[in-house]
Amino acid sequence: MNELTILISCPDQVGLVTNITRVLAAHQLNIVAMREFVDEPNRAFFTRIACVGNVNEQEKLKQILLNNLPDNAIVNLITQLDKQIAILVTKEYHCLAEILIKNQFKTLGANVKCVIGNYEELKEFTEQLGIPYFYVSHADKDKSAFEQEMKTIINQFDIDYIVLAKFMRILSADFVKDYAGKIINIHHSFLPAFIGANPYRQAFERGVKIIGATAHFVTDNLDEGPIITQHTTHVDHNFGVKEMVRAGKEIEKKVLLEALELIFEDRIFVNRNKTIVFK
Amino acid sequence: MNELTILISCPDQVGLVTNITRVLAAHQLNIVAMREFVDEPNRAFFTRIACVGNVNEQEKLKQILLNNLPDNAIVNLITQLDKQIAILVTKEYHCLAEILIKNQFKTLGANVKCVIGNYEELKEFTEQLGIPYFYVSHADKDKSAFEQEMKTIINQFDIDYIVLAKFMRILSADFVKDYAGKIINIHHSFLPAFIGANPYRQAFERGVKIIGATAHFVTDNLDEGPIITQHTTHVDHNFGVKEMVRAGKEIEKKVLLEALELIFEDRIFVNRNKTIVFK
Amino acid sequence: MNELTILISCPDQVGLVTNITRVLAAHQLNIVAMREFVDEPNRAFFTRIACVGNVNEQEKLKQILLNNLPDNAIVNLITQLDKQIAILVTKEYHCLAEILIKNQFKTLGANVKCVIGNYEELKEFTEQLGIPYFYVSHADKDKSAFEQEMKTIINQFDIDYIVLAKFMRILSADFVKDYAGKIINIHHSFLPAFIGANPYRQAFERGVKIIGATAHFVTDNLDEGPIITQHTTHVDHNFGVKEMVRAGKEIEKKVLLEALELIFEDRIFVNRNKTIVFK
Amino acid sequence: MNELTILISCPDQVGLVTNITRVLAAHQLNIVAMREFVDEPNRAFFTRIACVGNVNEQEKLKQILLNNLPDNAIVNLITQLDKQIAILVTKEYHCLAEILIKNQFKTLGANVKCVIGNYEELKEFTEQLGIPYFYVSHADKDKSAFEQEMKTIINQFDIDYIVLAKFMRILSADFVKDYAGKIINIHHSFLPAFIGANPYRQAFERGVKIIGATAHFVTDNLDEGPIITQHTTHVDHNFGVKEMVRAGKEIEKKVLLEALELIFEDRIFVNRNKTIVFK
Structure with missing residues (x-):
């Protein structure tokens, strides 16, 4: 008996759930959890189904599901347990450390294959925890050369996702396209407030009483990619920029x-410029 | 085209979702949202299905669903929009007022048919908002007489739920039995901490940094009924009992x-001493 | 024995706290709580002191304090318990109702003297709770005439603050100037995100996972006044615009x-375009 | 110019703030931040004053302050920047890792001198980060021998605080007495709910919608020491014990x-069985 996660998106129409569940029942797959969402304005259907059973021929099951769904349906069958990831960093340790600690104790739901940094600050720490660190400076070279160096490293590994853990360089449209839907960024503000650089200074200048952070998929448009999660925390007049940065890092x-x-558990669909999150 | 909410609970077995969705498809009912939960230790299955379509013979549909489900299944088809409720109060206004305001502006999802109070403090306010207030003192009579008076009033109306909006008398097992599963209480602490009277004083004495409140279904065991929702808020050393009460009322x-x-939208199942909440 | 709240702001210099507390001790005023803040970049000092004692000649005490402080110091002695307020509304009930309920049960810390609305929707409700409602339409007149009508009403009462409880007209610079520092607005977004109209639609379009609200003092610059409080709440892909509005109203x-x-307890200083909040 | 933090607690009486600030002014100490609290039922006064200036003779300043305060006053002058700490662990990594990461990057406000564990599970990880790990098994020896071994290690270092980072043995009254006021524990529940072992199982059985964690000073009475901080997080029917443990660890x-x-910044007073926290 295996666990199988099925992700399906397709144009909405009557009877989709029935069609899908009938196929699964015919394959002796027992549904453990099922979530679905209909984006009504766009008439799009999304479902995530966790089931258990024996599936010897996944490709065949996928084909049968596609045969029972509207044209342009996308079906993903997922049995792989842990994702493989690369992490890009600059100088700040807090996000990197949180990931590496969970990686070390096998609670991340992914394996960190490598860390790439455009500074050397985090090299020693990363290596202390037994993870390869590649120092790729952006200095004295153009962006495409810089990115090509990173790609060469990334492509050595079989990477599912690239995590920008406070990576402070803007990636080119080409780079983003090469890893479309696979790059996750943490933005140091509650988007769409304080887009761009120095959000904590902007927050300080404006005198806000809350700061936040945003994790999103990276697309061509800086800070405009589909938002995955956001949280906020209260600040007050006692917070200077430095204190806001400190509080912000915890939120980040x-x-x-x-x-x-959520990503490593395959709970997210990207739906145009938004996400559907089946928690 | 009507909206129909279907609630089903039954022993768990393979194929339930398929069986249910096949029946719905055969009746041209389109599933808008479907949530399910399996209580594995107790092998119990619960589902809430929101669908749209034309159902002329609800009783017949219910019977067909039952025929396709294990023995002891419970099926509820719900088309009624607004519930009818009675509110029981003592002296505190904050929960009552919140309900009556939403009732007045038709955003409660229920109609308040009457308010019953064992004091007269809230009579004028209730009547200002056009709701009948019945003063039923508990003084100088035994509990069964007191409760019988309230029952006589409640039973004049076709009541779906009784809301204890800071009603400070303990109801007898008999009363609770008469309205089993229909009585909701707000308890002024984060249960199971500070069970019983004066929770804010207990919280103050203990020096906790958080206080909370708990909404639960009322059962025989005081403060032990299935919990529906809970929230907490931070307090600090500046909070005396009075300040804790004030902060607590907002949470309550x-x-x-x-x-x-959640109740008025039929999103809750009671599963033994717990609730399943399909948000 | 009386309670006295003292608010002082002045240029920062060494020895301010000592000077102030020495004056208070000389007047047999016992300090119950004292909070201070130094805005270092702007070298400005702010303090709020709650004390108890007998002060027969407040004006004299104020003068002595001023004599012991730098030039340009501002000293406020406050003994008045409840503020007098006017409320401006349009059609939405939720903020108005919350204020009127607390007003009715004497837990607002202020007395609502009147409600002014540019529509008639909230007239009946307001009058049910015994508060005068003035209907001042903005239609078929220019802004200055509209505002003059409101001013005439407001000035009948001895108003400390004007609360914009979802008042959907933009006030002129002249109106704002006439009540400088006395107008509080609730903005239906987490400022500075989603400035302007339809913030919930903007939030929906962007696919944010959090929405919020902002209370601020009103200044000439729309949505740019000093922020007093902000809160946020989580939303997800199931929230359409309507559900965001509903959740947003609770936050608002x-x-x-x-x-x-905070305002009614004199806990707030406006410091340039920010607030200092002594909770 | 140095930063100096002054902590004072004493019986409450009129004029304390004046007396204290006059002494500080006489020593050319400029007050940057001052917080005070009066526990009225117990007539006790507490203040934390952050000031800057030159203090060559701290002992003399302390004596002058004592001379200007009631009998039994306690005065602490603190210039030391980083505290020295020992960490006690069992098998769980999450709290230890969070501390060691901040220690490594100098953002803890303390220096970790050693980790003592009654199992070997965390030895390798601790040493990877360059911190000495002492394995002291509790097996096959009585508690006093076990604790004596730990004390011998702890006393090698000049320790300010002992942090129980998920240390699952109950310390004896003798051990606690030796380090009175210096031991901090993280309890895996929202105290006082779910005192004792297996709080997450208790929470699961009760069907609560919130779980929490509590940091407190350790006293003789297990789980009854003064509470420093608490937080909670929402759970629902989908959370089994395992999921509650996972969510709980993040809160812990x-x-x-x-x-x-808060402790490392000297922001906490213990007042009987409670804490005063000057955030």
Whole structure:
């Protein structure tokens, strides 16, 4: 008996759930949990089904499901347990450390294959925990050369996701396209407030009483990708920029790790510029 | 086209979702949202299905569903929009007012048919908002006479739920039995901490940094009924008992109203001494 | 023995606390609570002191304090218990109702003298609770005439604060100037995100996972006044615009009432475009 | 110019703040932040004053302050920046890792001198991060021998605080007495709910909708010491014991680290069985 997660998205129509569940029943697959969502304005259907049973021929099951669904349906059958990830960093340790600690104690739901940094600050720490660190400076080279160096490293591994754990360089459209839907970023503000650089200074100047952080998929448009998770925390007049940064870091790591957990458990669909999160 | 909510609970077995969805498809009912939960230790299955379509013979549909489910299945088809409720109060206004305001502006999801109080403090306010208030003192009579008076009033109306909105008398097992599964209470602590009277004083004496409130179904065992919703809020050393009461009241009304919203939308199953909440 | 709240703001310098407390001790005033804040970049000092004692000649005490403080110091001695307020509304009931209920049960810390609405929707409800409602339509007149009508009403009463409880007209710079520092608004978003109209639609379109609300003092710059309080709540892909509005209203009333409580207890300083909140 | 933190507790009486601030002014100490609290039922006064200036003779300043305060006053002058701590663990990594990471990157506000574990599970990880790990098994020896071994290690270092980071043995009254006021524990429930072992199983059985964690000073009475910080998080019917444990661990590390930050910044007074926290 195996666990199998099935992700399906397709145009909405009457009878989808019935069609899908009938196929699963015919394959002796018992549904443990099923979530679905209909984006009515766009007439799109999404479902995540966790089931148990014996599936010897996954490709055949997938084909039968597609035969019972509207055209343009996307079906994913997932049995793989742990994802493989690469982490990109600059100088800040807090998100990287949270990921590496969970990686070390096998509670991340993914395996960290490598860390790539455009500075050397986090090299020693990463290696202390037994993870390879690749130092790829962005200095004295153009962006495409810089990114090509990173790609060469990333492509050595069989990577499912690239996590930008406070990576402070903007990736080119080409890089993003090469790993479409696979790059997750943690943005240090409650988007869409304080887009761009220095959000904590902006928050300080504006005198807000709350700061936040946002984990999102990376797309061409900086800070505009589909949002996965967000959290906020209260601040007050006693918080200078430095205190906001400190409080913000705690939120950043919480938001990023929560997003990663959802991604690694295959609980997220990207639906145009938004996400559907089946918690 | 009508909206129909279907609640089903039964012993768990393979194929339940398929059986149910096949029946619905055969009746041209389109599933808008479906949630299910399996209590594995107790091998019990629960589902809530929201669908749209034309159902002329509900009783017949219910029978067909039962025929396709294990013995001892419970099926509820719900089309009624607003529930009818009675509210029991003592002297505190905050929960009552929150309910009556939403009732007045038709955002409660229920109709308040009457308010019964064992004091007169809230009579004028209730009547200002056009709701009948029945003063039933508990003084100088035994509990069964007191409760019989309340029952006579309640039974004049076609009541779906009785809301204890800070009603400070303990109801007898007999009363509870007469309205089994229909009585909701707001308890002024984060249960199971501070069971019993004066929870805010207990919280103050213990020096806790958080206080909370709990909405639960009322059963024979005081403060032991199935919990529906809970929230907490931070307090500190500046909070005396009075300040804790004030902060607690804000939490109480939030917790109670959230529970009522879930109940009035038929999102809750009672599963032994717990609840399943399909948000 | 009376309670006296003292608010002082002045340029920062060494020895301020000593100077102030020495004056208070000389007047047999016992300090119950004292909070201070130094805005270091702007070298400004703020303190709120709650004390008890007998002060027969407040004006004299104020003068002595001023004599012991730097030039340009501002000293407020406050013994008045309840503030007098006017409320401006349009059609939405939720913030108004929350204020009127607390007003009715004497837990607002202020007295509502009148409600002014540019529609008639909330007239009946307001009058049910015994508060005068003035209907001042903005239609068929220019803004200055509209505002003059409101001013005439407001000025009949001895108003400390004007609360915009979902008042959906933009006030002119002249109106704001006439009541400088006395107008509080609840904005239906987590500022500075989603400035302007339809923030819930903007939030829906962007696919955010959190929505919020902001209470702020009103200044010339729309949505740019000093922020008093903010809160957020989680939303997900199941929330359409309508559900976001519903969830947002709960946050709006919480944020506004929290801000009002702080204002009515004289816990807030406006410091340039920010607030200092001594909770 | 140095930063100096002054902690004072004493019986309450009129003029304390004046007396204290006059002494500080006479020593050219500028008050940056001052917080005070009066426990009125017990007539006790507490203040924390952060000031800057030159203090060459701290002992003399302390004596002058004592001379200006009631009998039994306690005065602490603190200039030491980082505390020295020992950590006691059993098998769970999450709290230990959070502390060691912050220690490594110098953001803990303390220096971890050693980790003592009654199992070997965390030895390798601790040593990877360059911190000495002492394995002291509790097996095959009586409690006093076990504790004596730990004391011998602890006393090698100049320890300010002992942090029980999920240390699952109950310490004897003697051990607690030796380090009175210096031992901080993280309890895996929202105290006083679910005192004792297996709180997550208790929470699961009761069907609560919230779980929490509590950081407290350790006293003779298990789980009854003064509470420093508490947080909660929502759970639902989908959470089995395992999921509650996982969610609980995130709360535990947040609560413990928040408590440690407050302690290391000297923001906490123990007042009988409660704490005063000057955030």
